[in-house]
Amino acid sequence: MGRVSRRGSDANSAFEELVRAHERAVLNYCARRASRADAWDAASEVFLVAWRRFDDVPAEPEVRAWLFGVAYRVLANQRRSAKRRTRLFERIVSFETTSSVLASEPFIANLDGPVIEALGRLNPVDREVLQMALWDGLSRREIAAALNISADTVNKRYSRAKNRLGEELGKESKMMGRATPKTTTKGGTA
Amino acid sequence: MSVDIESRMKRANPISRDEELDQIFGDNTLDRFFNEVVDHKEGRMTDIRPDQQQTPEELDTEPTQTQPAKRLRRFSIGLAALIAVIAVGAVFMFTGDTESPVASNAPVEADTVTVYPKGATVGDLPGTRWSVYAYQDADGEVTRKLADTEIVLQFSHDGVITGTGGCNDYQATYQQTGDYVTDQQGGFATDGVFIEFEEFTSTNNECGSTGLMEQEAAYFEALQQTERWWIGADIELFLGPSFGHVVLVGARPQPEE
Numbered sequence: 232m233g234r235v236s237r238r239g240s241d242a243n244s245a246f247e248e249l250v251r252a253h254e255r256a257v258l259n260y261c262a263r264r265a266s267r268a269d270a271w272d273a274a275s276e277v278f279l280v281a282w283r284r285f286d287d288v289p290a291e292p293e294v295r296a297w298l299f300g301v302a303y304r305v306l307a308n309q310r311r312s313a314k315r316r317t318r319l320f321e322r323i324v325s326f327e328t329t330s331s332v333l334a335s336e337p338f339i340a341n342l343d344g345p346v347i348e349a350l351g352r353l354n355p356v357d358r359e360v361l362q363m364a365l366w367d368g369l370s371r372r373e374i375a376a377a378l379n380i381s382a383d384t385v386n387k388r389y390s391r392a393k394n395r396l397g398e399e400l401g402k403e404s405k406m407m408g409r410a411t412p413k414t415t416t417k418g419g420t421a
Numbered sequence: 422m423s424v425d426i427e428s429r430m431k432r433a434n435p436i437s438r439d440e441e442l443d444q445i446f447g448d449n450t451l452d453r454f455f456n457e458v459v460d461h462k463e464g465r466m467t468d469i470r471p472d473q474q475q476t477p478e479e480l481d482t483e484p485t486q487t488q489p490a491k492r493l494r495r496f497s498i499g500l501a502a503l504i505a506v507i508a509v510g511a512v513f514m515f516t517g518d519t520e521s522p523v524a525s526n527a528p529v530e531a532d533t534v535t536v537y538p539k540g541a542t543v544g545d546l547p548g549t550r551w552s553v554y555a556y557q558d559a560d561g562e563v564t565r566k567l568a569d570t571e572i573v574l575q576f577s578h579d580g581v582i583t584g585t586g587g588c589n590d591y592q593a594t595y596q597q598t599g600d601y602v603t604d605q606q607g608g609f610a611t612d613g614v615f616i617e618f619e620e621f622t623s624t625n626n627e628c629g630s631t632g633l634m635e636q637e638a639a640y641f642e643a644l645q646q647t648e649r650w651w652i653g654a655d656i657e658l659f660l661g662p663s664f665g666h667v668v669l670v671g672a673r674p675q676p677e678e
Contacts, residue, residue, distance in 0.1 A: 365434070
């Protein structure tokens with residue numbers, strides 16, 4: 232779909248076409264990062280933003296990255312609002328998304344908990360780069376467009392996030408490795 | 422190792438198959454979602470897209486400037502109405518009194534109304550140093566800083582802010598996450614850049630002046646409320662929890678030290 236000006240008589244149908252084409256991807260994107268209710272609201276907000284800024288929506292194939300960029304900011308805004316509601320002066324450690332929110336959702340109950348936890352300890356933008364690449368299937372160029380950072384920065388952040396995730400998971404394994412013998416010793420079993 | 426991490430990360434994807442969407446949101450998710458978006462758009466159109474009610478001729482004028490220009494016009498109309506109400510009230514209460522009923526911080530408020538973002542981007546902030554001249558005080562009013570005091574806010578290139586609140590030096594990390602945002606509460610798409618300060622630390626000196634300590638406490642508090650920044654028409658830095666809600670104003674940037 233090419234760019235359709237909001238001034239055109241077919242803006243409504245073009246918008247509906249855009250929603251139909253990308254609603255699944257946007258809902259998936261939001262549901263991977265937020266609770267069910269927040270994801271639904273955020274995805275809806277993304278398309279309202281697209282409607283308000285219809286002249287800014289790029290032509291295909293850049294639309295998806297543009298919508299994901301909006302979704303990223305809408306979700307960040309949601310989290311900020313939630314944080315603002317729950318604290319004034321207290322600081323919540325940067326672990327603001329994945330584990331605490333998603334862990335409460337029944338549909339991910341069987342997910343790899345250590346990975347979700349470790350993701351929560353990453354720098355938020357680094358984490359987003361990794362998620363966009365490996366969960367949402369965006370190319371590095373699309374990630375750069377969505378997050379408004381350079382492709383070089385995407386590459387650096389991707390490498391850093393992957394290394395950090397590996398370190399975090401390594402720590403987790405070591406801790407579990409230490410915990411196991413203690414348990415067995417205490418129980419008196421081999 | 423890296424392949425393992427990537428594979429494990431992929432396996433941790435909360436939604437990796439299309440059918441999972443219906444499991445999460447219920448049957449016919451996409452149809453329900455589509456209908457809601459369209460209904461929402463139609464229902465809010467008069468609020469969020471007033472330009473849709475205008476003639477095609479009006480809409481043909483400089484489309485890239487219509488959003489801020491119209492927002493500015495709406496602000497101006499609102500401001501004019503507000504001033505008219507204040508003026509009427511003032512005449513009613515202070516007949517014959519030539520003193521302006523507007524508070525002493527009026528210039529700051531006027532700035533926040535008459536400027537709008539100039540397309541500032543994340544790259545504009547690192548390496549700048551600002552002399553802060555107004556902040557939101559404990560009563561929630563934007564107030565000019567005390568004379569003979571200095572508040573400095575400096576953005577490094579590596580994600581750290583440093584400066585002085587007038588008595589104590591402080592430091593925090595900062596992170597910007599994009600060059601435009603959506604004001605969900607206001608219903609308008611707004612420009613401005615998300616920013617978040619974290620890991621805030623400061624020295625713990627006591628300075629003699631009560632006013633200075635109160636000012637510094639309010640400044641530190643305002644910093645921690647900040648979630649967006651934008652640049653005013655006179656190259657002033659505005660910071661606040663949302664666009665138009667100013668908690669800090671920095672004067673023209675100075676060379677980084």
